[in-house]
Amino acid sequence: MIRIEHVTRRFGRYAAVNEACLELTPGDSVALWGANGAGKTTLIRCLLGLLRFKGNISINGLDVLRRGKQARMLVGYVPQELAFHDEMKVAEAVVFFARLKGIGHPDPAIALGNVGLSGHESKRVRELSGGMKQRLALAIALLGDPRILILDEVTASLDAVGRSEFVRLLERLSGEGRTMLFASHRPEEVGALARRVAEMSLGRITSIAPTRDFLARASTGCVLHLLMRDDARPIAIRELRAVGFDPRLNGEGILVGVHPDRKAAPFRILADASIAVDDFEILPAPTQATPGAPPATGDAGQPAAEVLP
C-alpha cells in the first residue's frame, strides 16, 4: 500500500531523513516513534509529496512526486494542528475539501457527526477548541473514505482529556481496515493504534518491531516521562543505560521504563550526575490487552522484530 524506499531528504548538509525504508501492507498500522527532530514529520511530508526527496515513495503503486494528485486521493491526512482559514464556517470547510476530493454533493452534517462535531456546522473554525479542530481535521481526512490515514502527532497540542478522547475516536476508526501511518511519542497511542513501531533517530529508521515487543522494551511496569534541557538528554541516557535502564528520546524529554515500585530510581541517578529534571509525568504502561490493538504477530508476512543496524 505504501512503499518507502531509500528516501533521503536533506536540508542543506543535514539529512532530516536518511535512507529510510518502510513498507505498509493494506490494513497495516505503523507508528513512527522518535524524538523531536528524528525525521518523523519530514518523512510524512515526503510521503504527501510536500517535499522533494531522493529515493522512491509510492502509494498503491503511484509515485507521490510524479502522480501526487492521484496518490493523495487515497490518503486522509491529519496534521499536528489544523491550519486553515479561521473565518470559514465548519460546514464550508468540509464542503470545500470534499470538493477537492471529488465528492460532488457532500453532506457536512454526516461527516461532522462521525467525529462528534454535530451541531457545530455554522461555527467558524476559529471558534473551535483545539480538540474540536483536530476532530474537524479528522472529519476532513475521512472525506471520501480514504484507504490510508496519515496522522502527524495529532494529539501533541491537546490536553490530557482531549488526547484520550481523540485516541478513542481513532481507535474506533482503525478497526475498519484502513492502512495507518502515524507519528507519535505517546506509548498509549502506540499501544492503542499501531501494529508495528518504526523507531526513528537522526533521520534513520533504526528499528521496526511489533508493538508488543516495542512496548515490552519500552516499559517493564510503568513509564516515566522526564523533561529536561536538550543538551542534558544524551548524558542522561548514557547515565541511565550505564545502570541498566533502557531510556529513549521522546519529544522534549526521555522515556524510561521503571518498575512500579522503584519509580524514583532514575531521579537519584540523574541527580548524582548533576542533571536537573524540570518536570516529569508517569504514564501507565500499556498492555497487550488494550482493546483495538491487534496482536502484533498477527501478520504472518511480517517478521516479529526487525532491528536495523
Place this chain on the structure above:
Amino acid sequence: MKAVQALVLSLLQASLMAVTSASGAVPPDHARKTDDHAPPAASRAIQNTPGSGLISRLIREASEGDTIVVPSGLHREHLRIDKTIILDGGGRAIIDGGGSGDIVEITAPGVTLRGFTIRNTGIDLDAENAAVRAVAPRVVIEDNMFSDILFGIDLRESPDSVVRRNIIGGKSLDTARRGDGLRLWRCDRTVIEDNIIHDGRDAILWYSTGVVIRRNTGRDCRYGLHLMFSDDVVIDDNEFSGNSVGIYLMYSTGIEIRRNRLVRNRGPSGYGIGLKESDRFVISDNVIAANRAGLYIDGSPFTTRAPGVIRRNSIAFNDVGVMFLPSARGNELTENNFIDNIDQVRVAGRGSLEANRFWSGERGNFWTDYTGYDADHNGVGDFVHEPSTLFENLMDREPSMRLFLFSPAQQAIEFVGRAFPSICPEPKFSDEVPLMRPVAIETSAATRQASPGPLAAAAALLLAVGGGITAAARAGPSTCRRDQSAIGSSLGAIP
C-alpha cells in the same frame, strides 16, 4: 429612328411648357405639376457634352429675368448660365457632371441657382474642377446639395453674392487631393449663411471685405474657415468641429468672431481659432473645446491700434487653452472661462506674456486651476492667480517630457515644486482678479448635451458586474447553499 424623334419632340414639348409656365405668372406649384409629366426617360437621353443637355437648352431658350424650373430627375450635363435668370431645381433635379470638369459656370450677374443636387465633378486639382463657379457679381446660390465634388462653390470676383442653405460634401479623397468646399476670391459684401460644409479642404476667403458668415457648419475639413487678407468680416454663430483647424485668420483686419462653437479641431496644427498677423479682432462668446490648441495667437494684433479682444469665451478641455507665440502682444483676455485645459496658457518657445493682459479693471478670467479662495464673497479670488508648475516648465524645455503627463511622477514633481518654491519657475502671467465662478456664455449654436442614457447604462453594467461578483461570492456557490440548507434542517433536528 422614329422612336428617337418622338422622344425628342415630347421632350421639347415638355420643356417648352415648363419654360412658359415658369416665366409666366403661373404659380410654381403648377409648374412642378407640369414637370411631373416629363417622361423619366428624358434625362437619360441627354448627352454629356456641354451645352447640349436639356437644362442648357432651357437656358438657351430663356430670356433675361426668366425663372426656369428644371424637371426633376437626373441630368447628365455641364451648364453655363450666361443670362440673369433663376434656375430652380425644385429640390428634385440632379445634375451629374459625370466625373469630369466643372458642372455649372455662372457668367452673368444676378443669377440664382436653387434647389439642385449637383454631383460628380472631375478631380483635377490644377483645373480646380468645381460644382459651381461664378465669375459675375450678385449671384445667389441656395438650397443646393453638393456631393462628390472637388471644389464646391467657387466665387471669383462675385461681390454681393449670397451662399445660403447649401450642403457641400467633398469627395472621399486624401486631404491633399481635395478641393475647397467654398472659395471666395474678391467677393466683397457676400453673405454666407446656414450652409453645411463637410469633408472638403477649406472654406476660404481671399481679399473679400465686409463678408458675413453666420450659422454655418463646417466639419471634417482642413480649415473650417480660412480668411486671407479679408477685412471687416463678421463670423457669428457658426459651428466648426472635427476640422484640422476651426477658424484661421491670416493678415486680416477688423474681424468679429462671436458665439461660434469650435470643437475637436485636432489636425496636425489643430487650432480652434488661429490668428496670424491679424488686427482689430474681437473674439467673444465662443465655445472653444477639445481642440489641440483652443486659441493660437501669432503676431496678432499686428499693429498697436487696438488691443486684441478675447472676451467671454469658454476655453475648455483643449490640450492648450491659449497658445501664444512670443511675437504675440497686445491681447486682452477677460471674463473667459479656462476650464481644464491641460495647459491653460502656453508660450511656444520660452517667450514671455508680459505684453498681454489677463485682467482688466475688476474682471479677470475664471480658471479651474485657481487655488485661492474668496473670503469676502465678491466673486473675485483674494489672491493673484500666478500659475507656475515645475512640470509645465519642464515640458516647455523638454517636449518629450509630455509622455509623463497624467502619471503620479508628474504630480510628484509638481509637489516638489510647491514644497520648494525657490526651484519653481517664474509664473508666465498673472491674473490679479481671477473670477470664482465661470461666466455664463450665450452661445446661440445649440449646445448639444449628450444624453446620459448610454453612460448610465454603462454605469449600470459595471455596477451589475461588480455587485454580481460580490453577491455571488458572499452567498457562496449553489451546491454549498444547498448543503447549508441541509445543515440547517439537521441543525433543526438537534435539540
Place this chain on the structure above:
Amino acid sequence: MSVALTAHPRDLSIPAPPRAWRNILTIAGRELRDAVRSRWFILYTLAFAVLGLAVSFVSAAGTGGTGLSGFGRTTAGLINLVLLVVPLMALTAGASSIASERERGMLAYLFAQPVSRTEVLAGKYAGLAGALAACLMLGLGVCAAILAWKGVAARPASVLWLAALSLLLALGMLSLGMLLSVLSRRASVALGAAVFVWLALVLVSDLALMAGVVALRLRIEELFALSLMNPLQVFKMWSLHAVDATLDVLGPAGLYAADEHGPRLHLIFGVCLFAWVVIPLAAAAVLLARRSPV
C-alpha cells in the same frame, strides 16, 4: 460504524481525482468568498469609489455654467487614480496570498489534498482576480453613475475601455504580486517587496526615464520603447489611445507612437500588458512547484 461519505465502494480501484478546472473553480470560489468578506476588499472598494467620486464631482463641477462638459479631465483624473490605487491593491493582494498561507501552514495542508500546486495557484489567482474585478467595476461604476447623473458627456465606450484596461492592469499586478509571494518566505517580506515594486513602477521608473530624457538625450523612439517596459505607462498610453484616440497629448513620443505604429498600437499595448499577466504567473507556477510549501 461506517463512514457514510463514500462516493465509491472501497473495493473499486483508485477513484480519479477531480479534473484540474474543477479544483481551480473550487479554490477560486473559496478565495473569492474569502476576499470579498475580507476587510481589505471593503476598504479598497470604498477607497476607490470615494476617490473616483471625488474625481467625478470635481470634473463635473468644472463644467458649471458653461453648458459644456468634457471627459478629458475626468479621464485624466481617473487614469491617475487607477495608476496609483490599482497596482497597490493588486500587488498587495497577490503578495499576501501565498506567503501568508505558507507561514501559517495552510499551504502545506492544502497541498496535502489531492490537488496539484498549479491548480492551487491558478485557483487563488482566479479568485483574487474576481475580487479585484468586483472592486474595480463597483468603483468605476459609481464614477460612471455620477458622471451620467451630472450630465458629463463621456462616451460609455470610454468608460468601458477604462474599466477593461484597469482590470487588465490589475491582473498583471496581481500576477506580479503572486510571484513576489511565492518568492518570499514570510508574508511581511512579500508585502514589503510589493510596496517597493509599487513605488518603483509608480514613481521611480518614470523619474529615472525623465532623468534619462534630460541627461542622456534619449531619442523619442528609445523613450517610447523604454516606457513600454513599465506596465503602468502602457496602461496610461493605452487608455489615452482608446479613450481619446490620440496620443499627441503626450508630446513628441506620443506623436511618434501614433505615426509609427498607428493601428498596431492596440496590439503593442495589449501584448505588453498581457506579458505582465502571463510571465510572472508562469514563473510563480514554476517556482511554487519547486519550493517547499512549509
